[in-house]
Amino acid sequence: MKFIVDEVHEGLTVGEFLKARGFSGRALRRLKREGKIFLNGEKVFASAKVTSGNIVEVDLSEESKIKPSYVPINILYEDEHIIVLNKQPGVVVHPTPFCRDGTIANGVMHYLNKKGKRGGFHPVNRLDRDTSGVLVIALNQYMHGFLQAHGRIEKIYVAVVEGSVKEERGVIEEKIGRKEESLIERRVTESGKKAVTHFKVLRRLKGYTVLEVKPLTGRTHQIRVHLSHLGHPVAGDTLYGGKNDKIKRQALHCAEMSFFYPLKGTRVAFKALLPLDMLSLMEEAGDSGAVFGSLDKEKAK
Template identity: 35%
Template sequence: MSTPSKVVKRWEITAAYSGCSSRDFLLRAGEFSRQLIKKVRVSGDVYVNGERVELWQPLQDGDVLEVVFPEEERGAIEPMEGPLSIVYEDEDVLVIDKPAGLFSVPPFDKTEPSVAAFLLFRYIQKNYPCTVHIVTRLDRDTSGLMLVAKHAYSHRLLTQSLQKIDRRYKAVAEGSLNADQGMIDQPIARAEGSIIRRTTSPEGRPAQTRYEVEKRTGRYTWLRLQLMTGRTHQIRVHLEYLGYPLAGDTLYGGSACPGIPGQALHCYQLNFRHPWSKKRMTLVSETPGEWDRFA
């Protein structure tokens, strides 16, 4: 087997950090966690101008600092071969268009296919030295765009600004909503006696969902939604609260729809700041063709 590839990042030191140690630079400018610093110190490598150094050694204006990250542990995920629709990939991030019916991460028994298992198989095939870091998960029966960090450092940067990752959804709700737009502001808690189901509750965590009607088609209302918070099953719970459950969402009051695997909910747009280049990125995805029946 060929030698695993390495994850490497480089910085050019400015006068503002002259005299600062590599460790302090990485904590302050690099936004490293102390845990990541420790992993680099123990199992990775740090170079300044091509020469290996210790993290305590000072930096000078114009130096080039290079960090070679250690190989990551895979954890308990079992790799599984399977198809992935990758809409964007570089050395730091992946964006996947997930079909409905596929888990984001393996369920408890580890036997069902999942995005994480498919990605890990792909990483092993490509001899990539990292584990899977999913940043934005989707429920099994929700389709659309998912953001994945390619390595632990990218994951650290993305989760530090998780509230700035903007996810937009399209959905089909049962019935005809009266208001053309609005904000659902209802706390969400775990439903009593269930480990899966959620419900609105004054004792729950704050949750806000903004919605806008795209069109009404008799029995159904097509919606665009924006998550202002990120609670489990948030859109599904909020629409049940309004009295307009998602089509196909039998867990939250909707009726089963033949040919639709679960709720009619799709993450159609993902907007985020790239963890390394810092550029804003926007990716989009078309709703599943099966939704034509709701037109």
């Protein structure tokens, strides 16, 4: 990645200049340690001074230690810095001590290797195993750090919940923390961390309500916990009170994700089509598909 120094930044060190361009301290330390910083084509220390018109270049390529193996991935967009997927349900995003293979990470590494490319695996957003939808993967630490710090990320989910939600729209602002007797489950608790979720009704069906959900914070299981606390658990979400007789996983889908992308110099938005199991659930409950025509038919941008 190359940057041209302007007059505003003249006199800074290379390190200071790169920090001004959004590089995190961690990313800078790695670049310095690996000798991947260049000024006008010459390898330099981060303490070197820059002047107007200089070209600062950094080598952002990474080697991942994640084992490549074939896992189907549905790519919505890709360039040298990010890959955007429509993640399928039932697949873990990142390897764990209990699940080292068969993850999205293994599949992305296999895909990159097959194309002769290198890259790290840095998820910008988190999706549970059984949640589907837009998943953005940064291929280097710089882009991951930039999007987390400066991307102003916004996410829109579609959730099918049990029962009829009374309000047409609302805000759930309840703190969320870990449930004492569980390593996985979360709950609403005053000792937890601030969590805010906006929702509005998209469609009322027989026994279900379809919601558009916008989380303003990123707590673990936030949407699932908040909707369960509202008295309307996500269909299929047995961990938080939902029934799985009509769908075998939580009916929760990240339908859209948008953020400021420095390579484009503007905000970008990516949309993921609703999966068949959620469409089938809604159709069985009386949905005609009209409300979701744009989601079903529009190609992800």
